[in-house]
Amino acid sequence: MHDRIKKIYPEAFGWIFQRLRRGTIPAAPLTIVLAAIAGVLTGYGSVLFAYLFEIIRELTVLRFVAWSEFTIWGYVALAASPALGILFVAWFTRYFRLEGQAVPEVIKSVARKDGVIRPFWSLAKVFSSAVCIGVGGSVGPEGPMVLIGSSIASAAGQFFRLSSRNLRTLVAAGAAAGISAAFNAPIAGVIFSCEIILGSFAVESLTPIVIAAVLAAVVQKQVGEHGVNVAFPQISHEYAGNWVELPSYFLLGIICGFASIAFVRLLYWTEDVAKAWTPKWWIRALACGTLVGVLGAGYFVVYPAPPTISAEESANESDSLAEEMSQEGHHPRGPALYGVGYDTVEHSLHLQNADKPMPVRRQNVDIASTKVVPLSREEMIAHLWWLVPLILLKPICTSLTLGGGGAGGIFAPSLFLGATLGGAYGIVCNLIAPDMCASPGAYALVGMGAVVAGTTHGVLSAILIVYELTGDYHIILPIMGAACISSVVAWFSDPENIYSKRLARSGESIARSHDLHGAEHIKVRDVMIRRFPTVKNTDNLVQIIKVARQNPHIESLPVMDDDNRLIGIIRPEDLHRVMDTDVSPYLVNADDIALMMPISVSPEENLLEALRDFGSRDVDTLPVEIGEGGRRQLIGLLLRADVMSRYREAMLSRH
Incomplete structure (x- = not known):
């Protein structure tokens, strides 16, 4: 019986492992399990990281502090410690090509790289951060700890071939675990990950993020006295609703x-x-x-x-x-x-x-x-x-x-x-x-x-x-x-x-949520309409209304000058506002009601940038122009409805 059990366990484990690798296990529970594993490993990894920089601190800064009680050379060594340490970190960064800072790179990996983080880059970056903190660099440990959690989660997700959406969620869960372990703050870790890393509070992302943060905090509470425990107990301040304060x-x-x-x-x-x-x-x-x-x-x-x-x-x-x-x-x-x-x-x-x-x-x-x-x-x-x-x-x-x-x-x-x-x-x-x-x-x-x-x-x-x-x-x-x-x-x-x-x-335009991620990869030229009506700046209201009725799918009409250059757009609310007055329509020209100097976009911009332009002027149509200065030429119109429709198609194809 004992021999059968010994034989069954490896076979069962191998069967489960193969199913996980082949993707036959449902993605949602697999993501949750990997988030739990990442949370535990992040907790222990953060303790090891704290050990490392505290050992370096003991061997350098604290030893020089003790030495300074007996000789002036202790102060000299204390002053030289950050210089030599930062010199080493700069060399290490240059030699292993470790450009970039921890949290921004995690944000970039989620927004641009579908959650893929290089394991060696992460380990080397964590080591260099420990050296920098230990020798007296005036920085904090939370960035490297976020990187520890995110890189563990990314490696696990890549190994088990998670989809890009689930991998991004898993990396965010690792980041939450890092903040949770760094500050003994699981709730803040969850909110930080959703607010800063993902830029989204999507319900489907919360479960793995919460589980990772909780387990990292549990590990930290068990062994935190041996690592960095930054909780500040016995605070006794109180606000009792005093209006004067x-x-x-x-x-x-x-x-x-x-x-x-x-x-x-x-x-x-x-x-x-x-x-x-x-x-x-x-x-x-x-x-x-x-x-x-x-x-x-x-x-x-x-x-x-x-x-x-x-x-x-x-x-x-x-x-x-x-x-x-x-x-x-x-x-x-x-x-x-x-x-x-x-x-x-x-x-x-x-x-x-x-x-x-x-x-x-x-x-x-x-x-x-x-x-x-x-x-x-x-x-x-x-x-x-x-x-x-x-x-x-x-x-x-x-x-x-x-x-x-x-x-x-x-x-x-x-x-x-x-x-x-x-x-x-x-x-x-x-x-x-x-x-x-x-x-x-x-x-x-x-x-x-x-x-x-x-x-x-x-x-x-x-x-x-x-x-x-x-x-x-x-x-x-x-x-x-x-x-x-x-x-x-x-x-x-x-x-x-x-x-x-x-x-x-560094020229990176980062989408702040899963819901905007797809918009970065679609160009304006792929969505804009190339055949569109225009009105002259001297056209009266009767002529403008005639053009608008002939083109009901165009919400805003471009207004052109005598040189056929764009000078403004007429929005539906501009037409309605003047039609509600008693002014004769033959006395109102296009340049009287147009929104002058409208924001235009380049055909090479992506839809994320275009969406920001839509919001900045509260318009539903953006002119698309090429050229510079007086040589600008209107080549198309970008409609908000078309942008949202194309974006939804891209999101459905991704997931």
Whole structure:
């Protein structure tokens, strides 16, 4: 009997495996199973990634910090660490052709490549990111962790020959698992994947995405103490519906929106300046890395730890901090501008005005048992001087790290900027009008969500990731308001988020959902009508109506001048508006009612770009022109109805 069982198991497994490979298993359950496997593997992969960069950090940055207590050469080594590390990463990237950043490349793979990601590229990119973070590069771990999950999912989907639609969903599930493992935030991982990676909340995609995110979080909770656990416990802020406090949160949202704009522009401006300064990659890497090292080590010399009033208190805090971290398995505090900077974020979140009472729900808790940092007025001023340089220097260091050829995520720097900016803003509010505001830590918490929303344009992701990081639901209303305001401010400046902007700069026009994916591959010339009626600008309303009735399938009529050049279009609503008046139709000419200078499209544009043009002017017909300037020639019309019909045909043929 035992021998039969031993024989049956391999045969059964082989039978199932062959059916999976041949595609005879239904696609939906197979996608769910592969998403579950990808979620588990991503959880363990993220822990290994955290191990790797923490080991590198111990061997470099933390060792140099300890060395600096005995000799000036420790500070020299601390300053040189990012330069040498970024130089290595830049060489590694160039040698193995690892161009591109993690999250933008995942977005591109979903939108352009049907979810196909090169396994070797992913592994090499993850390794280079670990080195960059470990040696002091001012970047975060979430990008590589998203890449870990997406590449595992992509490899599994390709192996089992999933359709392009299911493969894209599976890659999005891997990305959700990466965010879930990076921040212990499964809900935020799901929303991030749908909002940023897919750009769609299609019901059929949710099940595998949710399962992958949940299982990655389970693995992280089991072994997270050995990896990166960035949850910030014991947050005690609360918003009780006080109208007086609300304007201060909304103003913070506006400030964070402008800070997000500045951060994104600085990031890409630094990259452009570095490339324009010298074509030699190794000089760029050394120069940018040296600047990161000088700024990071210099700030560490001035502020090795958050400020305290007396040297004795500072020594006591350092001793207790070291003891606490030793007990919890964490490492001693390094330079605030190096690496992910979660120590600084956590400290900012716990800033409390000593003159304000603890929230009602925490009044019975012993403050000594929490991580709350009560501040007197003098201590708030000292912390303000500590925070303001961080607000300015962190975006600079992140921009220099990536501009010099480093690798890593920008989500953690966004959290850092939001926490420090919000904390500083909260301190200013408490110094000026303490009765009209909350404690500084509350504004640090709100600022995190607002800056993330401003940089990523992912409002739901920002709100949920801050909630899951802190477990603090009691201040969710200000976070929601500030995040929405920040996102709107940033969107009006640039509709592209920090990820899609990198792709747009390289000439990539990315569809933001499965439902638009097919539109990128159809040209305007394939859909436009080439025989169409026109009217002269001097034609009166009677003549225009006659042409419109003879061509009922044309919704808008092109208006031509005496040189047969397009000057406008007449829409149905333009005709109806003038027909409802008492003006004689013989006194109304075409150029009196036409929409002048209409948007025209090129026959070489794709339908995705054309759909954006339809929306920007709220028209149903777009002229198609060739040539430039005065030599432009109208060759066709593109109808919205034809575009949607052709797009639906393409989608049916794909799926």
